[in-house]
Amino acid sequence: MDPIPSTVKFCSACGNKVVQQVPEGDNRLRAYCHGCNTVHYSNPRVIVGCLPVYEGKVLLCRRAIEPRLGLWTLPAGYMENGETTMQGAARETWEEARARVHKQQLYRVFDLPHIDQIYMFYLCFLEDESFSPGPESQEVALFSEGDIPWDEMAFPVICDALKEYFDDRKNSNFPVRVSSAHWRKPSPIHYSAPSQVSCA
Ligand code: ZN
Numbered sequence: 001m002d003p004i005p006s007t008v009k010f011c012s013a014c015g016n017k018v019v020q021q022v023p024e025g026d027n028r029l030r031a032y033c034h035g036c037n038t039v040h041y042s043n044p045r046v047i048v049g050c051l052p053v054y055e056g057k058v059l060l061c062r063r064a065i066e067p068r069l070g071l072w073t074l075p076a077g078y079m080e081n082g083e084t085t086m087q088g089a090a091r092e093t094w095e096e097a098r099a100r101v102h103k104q105q106l107y108r109v110f111d112l113p114h115i116d117q118i119y120m121f122y123l124c125f126l127e128d129e130s131f132s133p134g135p136e137s138q139e140v141a142l143f144s145e146g147d148i149p150w151d152e153m154a155f156p157v158i159c160d161a162l163k164e165y166f167d168d169r170k171n172s173n174f175p176v177r178v179s180s181a182h183w184r185k186p187s188p189i190h191y192s193a194p195s196q197v198s199c200a
Contacts, residue, residue, distance in 0.1 A: 006020065006029070006030060006031040006040060006041075006042040007042070008031035008040045008042065009031075011033035011035060011036060011038055011040065012040065013033065013036050013038050014033060014035045014036040014038075015035075016033050016034070016035030016036070018031040018032055018033045018040060019031075019032055019034065020032070023039050026039075030042075042116075043116075044113075044116045044117060044118055045078055045079075045116065045117050045118070046078070046079040046085065046088075046117075046118050046120060047076055047077060047078055047079070047117055047118065047119045047120070048076060048077070048078075048079045048085045048086075048088035048089040048092060048119075048120050048121075048122075049074050049075055049076020049077070049089055049092055049093075049119065049120070049121050049122070050074060050075055050076070050089045050090065050092070050093045050101055050104070050121065050122050050123075050124050051074055051107060051108070051121050051122070051123050051124070051161060051162070051165055052074075052075070052093060052097070052099060052101050052124050052125065052126050053123070053124070053125050053126070054125065054126040054129060054142055055142075056144065057142035057143055057144050058074075058142065058143050058145075058148070058162065058165070059074075059075070059093075059097055059099060059126060059131060059140065059141070059142055059143075060072045060073065060074065060140070060141060060142075060143055060148075060149075061073055061074070061075050061096050061097050061133070061136075061137040061139070061140050062133075062137060062138040062139040062140070062141075063136065063137065063138065063154055064133070064135070064136050064137050064138040065136050067154075068154035068155065070138065070152075071152050071153060071154035072149050072152050072153050072154060072158075073153070073154040073155060073158050074121065074158050074161065074162075075092050075093040075095075075096040075097050075099075076089070076092050076096075076119070076121070077092040077095070077096070077136075085106075085120050085122075086104050086106075086122060089101075089104065089120070089121070089122045089124075090104065090122075090124075093124075094134070095134045095135075095136070096133075096134045096136050096137050096140075097131045097132070097133070097134060097137060097140045098130070098131055098132045098133070098134055098140070099126050099127075099130065099131035099140070100126070100127040100128070100130070101122075101124040101125065101126060101127065102124065102125055102127050103124055103125050104122040104123070104124040105122060105123050105124070105174065106120065106121075106122055106123075106176050107121050107122060107123035107161070107165070107174055107176060107177075108120075108121040108123075108160075108161045108164065108176070108177055109121075109176065109177070109178040109179075110157045110160075110178075110179060110180070110181050111178070111179070111180040111181070112157075112180065112181055112182075113180060113182075114182055119157055121161055123165065123174055129142075145166045148162060156181065157181055160181075164177060
């Protein structure tokens with residue numbers, strides 16, 4: 001798939017308009033500023049999250065924000081500068097579910113090249129039964145396998161990760177899986193899943 005051109009319009013260093021061109025020695029279009037000869041690279045964004053478990057149940061958050069407002073998801077969000085993926089996953093879990101996690105192990109990586117994103121989920125355990133909704137969550141709850149609200153899940157990747165977890169649990173073996181997902185048309189900026197997601 002061809003890379004999506006940069007959406008940068010103006011140079012963040014000098015304010016001049018940028019042009020899309022292939023810089024010398026490069027092999028793809030970049031946002032280039034002729035005012036100060038700066039190349040503005042655009043690279044994938046990393047979304048880090050947790051699959052937190054407590055006494056056999058999985059912690060899910062009901063989203064209080066768009067996209068997918070009102071639907072359930074695992075705690076996850078954009079990685080910040082200056083943190084590791086593991087720290088970012090734990091931070092997101094605190095911010096969205098006010099829950100502390102430990103024993104994190106990388107469990108699931110989804111490449112989403114059509115929207116220039118990478119999801120990285122850590123399997124982990126809650127330190128205790130203490131949790132509550134953060135500003136981006138309407139509700140936070142623990143679900144046993146039989147109670148997962150499959151018809152109200154926010155994103156297909158969440159369904160995939162949960163189903164794999166419950167399968168792997170039968171064998172007490174949790175290998176790291178990496179796969180790419182393509183379930184909708186490309187969008188250069190924002191993620192927005194189809195209006196109906198069926199995980200059944
Ligand atoms: Zn410039």
